[in-house]
Amino acid sequence: MVFERDYLNPLPAWLNSTAAKWAWISLTAFANLPGQFNRTIFDAPWATETDNLILSKTLNYVNATDFVAYDERFLELIGADATIEHIQHLAYQSHEAPCYIPETHQLLFVEWGKPGGDDGIHKWQYLLDIKNNTLRKIITDPPTYNLHGCVNFQGQLYGVTDGHRNNETGKLVKIDPRSWKATTLLNNFVGQPFAGFNDLEVDPEGNFWLTDSKSGSGIVDFTPPNDPSIYFVNGTTMQAKIVWTTSGNSNGVAMGPDGKTLYVPDSGVSEFRPSNKNPHGRRMVWAFDVAGRGAILANQRLFTSPVSYFYDGIRVSREGWIFAGSGDGVDVVDPESGFVVGSIRTGGGENVAVSLAFGEHELWIVGKGGVWHVKDIKTKLKRDW
Structure with missing residues (x-):
């Protein structure tokens, strides 16, 4: 994923083969977004409206995940075996x-x-x-x-x-x-x-x-x-x-x-x-x-x-x-x-x-x-x- 380098942190190797789909948000990248963007407090971050193609692709990808991390500790406390159904x-x-x-x-x-x-x-x-x-x-x-x-x-x-x-x-x-x-x-x-x-x-x-x-x-x-x-x-x-x-x-x-x-x-x-x-x-x-x-x-x-x-x-x-x-x-x-x-x-x-x-x-x-x-x-x- 080309866009992953822009707004998502790479997942640790032990999460690459999990049954669940993960995303790890790069908060430093999200701290300064390009172009136009908007969402209300009632919308999830991945519902943000944006005119930036790379950001839009990233958000669509995140919207298809099971677990979203903002902090590395979340990866550890949920673990590689967790699934949601x-x-x-x-x-x-x-x-x-x-x-x-x-x-x-x-x-x-x-x-x-x-x-x-x-x-x-x-x-x-x-x-x-x-x-x-x-x-x-x-x-x-x-x-x-x-x-x-x-x-x-x-x-x-x-x-x-x-x-x-x-x-x-x-x-x-x-x-x-x-x-x-x-x-x-x-x-x-x-x-x-x-x-x-x-x-x-x-x-x-x-x-x-x-x-x-x-x-x-x-x-x-x-x-x-x-x-x-x-x-x-x-x-x-x-x-x-x-x-x-x-x-x-x-x-x-x-x-x-x-x-x-x-x-x-x-x-x-x-x-x-x-x-x-x-x-x-x-x-x-x-x-x-x-x-x-x-x-x-x-x-x-x-x-x-x-x-x-x-x-x-x-x-x-x-x-x-x-x-x-x-x-x-x-x-x-x-x-x-x-x-x-x-x-x-x-x-x-x-x-x-x-x-x-x-x-x-x-x-x-x-x-x-x-x-x-x-x-x-x-x-x-x-x-x-």
């Missing part, structure tokens, strides 16, 4: 709340909004058998409506919901992955309904961090009581408190491997009811220190912003790398500098990476377009708790 082709709408169940080799996730369900209201979840790639719908007992976020903790699934019309507010539920028995753990703040939960995290002590979002506005008939917020919930007493509030929107939430750092994407860029993307809205990731006895966030700082689009689902690996769904794929972010070191691509076009779940050396991406399986990743992903 689009294993389930589903409707071009959001699929969210992925939870991997290693004991049964199954992935739970949900289809969010129309055309499925009753006017976009879902009482079922998808269950994907990883071994034979078969998909079926399951209903918990009692039904869990509009599941929006899920984590696996100590053999149990914990999920949060948007709520369901005027029947119930957003809630935190525990789901047994063997019997599919669902137990409501929290559905109010001392009598006050929640606006609608988007995602959650569980810390090493079993406490919950819940993002109460404006994304569910219109699904339930309750008036949103607060601006989008994060609630800390003591896992033993179920005592809750707001620990952070934004004028943007609270979306994903994830904790570092030592339990001392919390990462929160602020996705006010994505407006709801009606759905709209505001390029002037917030799309940064905040980092906080977890202080006191775990119920206080301190030292808020701007950790990073995505190269394109905005971050939705976010998870942190055992080694501290931040993985975040970002439209064209999943970005991997350095926990020390906040720089994006590379991206795992879901193929571009209408496909949108929304959220993800970890196995040991594999992960699953769900979003618009279905489910992707990334396997044989070199670094260990699943955390200790």
Whole structure:
């Protein structure tokens, strides 16, 4: 490739014979582009419009890859054996709340909004058998409506919901992955309904961090009581408190491997009811220190912003790398500098990476377009708790 010398770094020899297709961006070359060029924050870099033929060929090549590196460390942490496969082709709408169940080799996730369900209201979840790639719908007992976020903790699934019309507010539920028995753990703040939960995290002590979002506005008939917020919930007493509030929107939430750092994407860029993307809205990731006895966030700082689009689902690996769904794929972010070191691509076009779940050396991406399986990743992903 003649154009490779201009905008791409040569791949190391050990990556030349891989099954996956790679590109390693030369950031020094991209620092000064010739001619005319343009893209919006919602477009991936390879969608850049340009009048330069060599740059255009380079971008077209990158758009056909599986993994894109911005930093040499991304090559090492993903490794030569990693592959990505689009294993389930589903409707071009959001699929969210992925939870991997290693004991049964199954992935739970949900289809969010129309055309499925009753006017976009879902009482079922998808269950994907990883071994034979078969998909079926399951209903918990009692039904869990509009599941929006899920984590696996100590053999149990914990999920949060948007709520369901005027029947119930957003809630935190525990789901047994063997019997599919669902137990409501929290559905109010001392009598006050929640606006609608988007995602959650569980810390090493079993406490919950819940993002109460404006994304569910219109699904339930309750008036949103607060601006989008994060609630800390003591896992033993179920005592809750707001620990952070934004004028943007609270979306994903994830904790570092030592339990001392919390990462929160602020996705006010994505407006709801009606759905709209505001390029002037917030799309940064905040980092906080977890202080006191775990119920206080301190030292808020701007950790990073995505190269394109905005971050939705976010998870942190055992080694501290931040993985975040970002439209064209999943970005991997350095926990020390906040720089994006590379991206795992879901193929571009209408496909949108929304959220993800970890196995040991594999992960699953769900979003618009279905489910992707990334396997044989070199670094260990699943955390200790």
